[in-house]
Amino acid sequence: MISSIGFVGGIGSLLTYGLLTLIIFVVYQLGLAVKRNAAIRKLGGQRAYVICSNPVTAGYKVLWTIKKATQNKMAEAHEELFKLAPPESRHIYEHQSLPGSRTIETREPVHVKAILAGDFHSFGKGPTFHRIWSPFLGNSIFTTDGDLWRNSRALIRPMFMTDRISDLMIFDRQIGKMISHIPSSGQTVDIMDLFFRMTLDATTDFLLGESANSLDNPNSEFTFAFNDVLSHQIRLFVLRMFYPFDKLASRKQYNLDIKKIDEFIMPYIKQTLAIPPEELEKLTKSDTEFTFLHNLARFTQDPKVIRDQLIAVLLAGRDTTAATLSWTIYELAACPDKVDRLRAEVLECVGEHGTPTYETLKNMKYLRYTLQETLRLHPATRAALADTVLPPATPGAPSISVLKGDTICYNPTTIHGRRDLYPPTSEKFADPALFSPERWYSWQPRPWEYIPFNGGPRICPGQNFAMTEMAYCMVRMLQKYDRIEYRGDWHAQQDKTDVITRPAFGVPVAFYEAARE
Numbered sequence: 158m159i160s161s162i163g164f165v166g167g168i169g170s171l172l173t174y175g176l177l178t179l180i181i182f183v184v185y186q187l188g189l190a191v192k193r194n195a196a197i198r199k200l201g202g203q204r205a206y207v208i209c210s211n212p213v214t215a216g217y218k219v220l221w222t223i224k225k226a227t228q229n230k231m232a233e234a235h236e237e238l239f240k241l242a243p244p245e246s247r248h249i250y251e252h253q254s255l256p257g258s259r260t261i262e263t264r265e266p267v268h269v270k271a272i273l274a275g276d277f278h279s280f281g282k283g284p285t286f287h288r289i290w291s292p293f294l295g296n297s298i299f300t301t302d303g304d305l306w307r308n309s310r311a312l313i314r315p316m317f318m319t320d321r322i323s324d325l326m327i328f329d330r331q332i333g334k335m336i337s338h339i340p341s342s343g344q345t346v347d348i349m350d351l352f353f354r355m356t357l358d359a360t361t362d363f364l365l366g367e368s369a370n371s372l373d374n375p376n377s378e379f380t381f382a383f384n385d386v387l388s389h390q391i392r393l394f395v396l397r398m399f400y401p402f403d404k405l406a407s408r409k410q411y412n413l414d415i416k417k418i419d420e421f422i423m424p425y426i427k428q429t430l431a432i433p434p435e436e437l438e439k440l441t442k443s444d445t446e447f448t449f450l451h452n453l454a455r456f457t458q459d460p461k462v463i464r465d466q467l468i469a470v471l472l473a474g475r476d477t478t479a480a481t482l483s484w485t486i487y488e489l490a491a492c493p494d495k496v497d498r499l500r501a502e503v504l505e506c507v508g509e510h511g512t513p514t515y516e517t518l519k520n521m522k523y524l525r526y527t528l529q530e531t532l533r534l535h536p537a538t539r540a541a542l543a544d545t546v547l548p549p550a551t552p553g554a555p556s557i558s559v560l561k562g563d564t565i566c567y568n569p570t571t572i573h574g575r576r577d578l579y580p581p582t583s584e585k586f587a588d589p590a591l592f593s594p595e596r597w598y599s600w601q602p603r604p605w606e607y608i609p610f611n612g613g614p615r616i617c618p619g620q621n622f623a624m625t626e627m628a629y630c631m632v633r634m635l636q637k638y639d640r641i642e643y644r645g646d647w648h649a650q651q652d653k654t655d656v657i658t659r660p661a662f663g664v665p666v667a668f669y670e671a672a673r674e
């Protein structure tokens with residue numbers, strides 16, 4: 158009898174404590190909401206249109222978005238979310254689960270300009286991004302803000318100067334090898350797989366002076382671990398929405414992969430750090446032997462700092478370029494007339510057997526326009542570091558207040574997808590939804606309306622490297638082939654968004670060799 162009274166009493170006090178905690182939590186959140194609304198007003202701006210404002214509706218939206226992502230329908234999801242806002246605020250919305258955790262999503266070029274340039278110091282990658290990515294990328298250029306980022310940028314910038322990139326030997330080596338892996342005329346190949354292996358090899362060659370050789374050995378421990386760690390990284394990035402419970406997710410395989418990547422890269426670093434300083438200085442004069450790693454070793458002897466920067470540049474340089482090349486071939490396969498025009502330019506500027514130079518590639522207009530047209534798709538996120546306001550998108554529109562800790566997202570895909578930012582369709586300007594390199598002959602996007610490489614102080618330092626690598630690759634392929642046939646299902650193809658956006662089902666194609674003179 159006594160024990161059952163004690164049991165009932167125990168449950169009763171548990172419920173009382175639970176209720177009390179809930180009341181304190183709700184009161185605290187209400188207080189926080191009042192305080193934050195006052196801060197928003199004090200900044201002189203407004204809130205963006207709120208599409209969800211509590212844990213239930215926000216949780217539903219998060220699960221809905223994850224479902225869309227797993228169905229490779231993120232472009233569609235973005236469009237539907239923007240459509241929830243009324244027409245007068247169609248290009249910005251706010252998503253909030255609790256008053257302290259707001260995400261603002263914008264596709265206003267004026268806002269992107271403020272985030273990346275005008276109000277640069279108020280925005281950055283932020284602590285959450287750093288927490289999720291730092292086990293893999295450390296304190297590198299990719300994960301840091303402020304002085305840490307500035308130092309990284311200064312460290313790596315010299316290696317992206319034109320005189321370093323204009324040496325095309327690395328591209329020649331790796332692209333030549335990739336083409337030798339394409340089966341004979343008419344046989345199907347997933348060219349996306351070859352592009353990912355080629356860009357891994359070209360970037361490691363550029364960074365270390367030796368390639369990962371994934372073209373010859375796709376199943377090496379390093380290649381496998383590098384691909385695997387990225388899948389884990391994306392999962393961890395999505396799970397951050399469930400913080401602090403995301404810490405419970407298993408990281409065993411992720412840590413193992415990082416260990417394997419380090420085992421591959423650290424011997425190169427140790428070897429370079431053993432080179433006497435005067436030898437290292439002598440090497441800077443060499444066009445062919447001086448590597449990115451040598452350059453890092455001139456400024457720091459800390460193997461961890463060097464390791465972090467190398468991996469960050471490898472990550473930034475590989476997938477983006479491979480995905481863009483994959484989309485280029487996918488688009489071209491649907492347009493034999495554009496393949497003909499591109500090939501005619503290649504034959505005119507380089508000939509069937511000539512070797513392209515940096516200057517020739519720069520002067521090939523149709524090739525550049527083809528790559529620019531492909532690059533109208535790319536994602537990126539930013540987190541607000543300080544209280545600030547986003548300026549009015551149009552005269553008379555309200556400013557939007559941003560508070561420290563808010564996450565601000567913008568996605569080039571959604572900006573490039575805004576039809577109202579393009580001129581009307583005409584003979585010279587095809588429907589913006591269509592792939593048309595020709596539009597670039599008479600059209601120049603306004604600033605901040607075309608941002609595949611970002612802009613402002615954090616603009617992609619590898620832009621020139623990437624454009625040169627991709628142009629070189631296209632020239633070499635079009636010297637050999639004059640027809641590309643898509644062997645997949647056009648209607649089934651989708652965008653897969655992870656670190657970058659790439660064709661979800663690869664790019665199965667057949668290349669046909671041109672008759673040689």
Ligand code: HEM
Nearest residue numbers: 298473474477478481537609610611615617618619622623
């Ligand atoms: C088509 C190819 C490429 C595209 C579309 C691209 C695009 C971008 C974008 C959008 C960013 C900003 C990301 C962010 O802030 O979250 C970025 C940053 C960066 N990219 Fe690229 N990139 C490409 C190729 C490359 C290559 C080939 C390299 C190096 C070999 C490279 C190195 C970097 C680095 C180091 C950063 C960080 C810059 C910083 O935070 O200051 N990228 N890139």
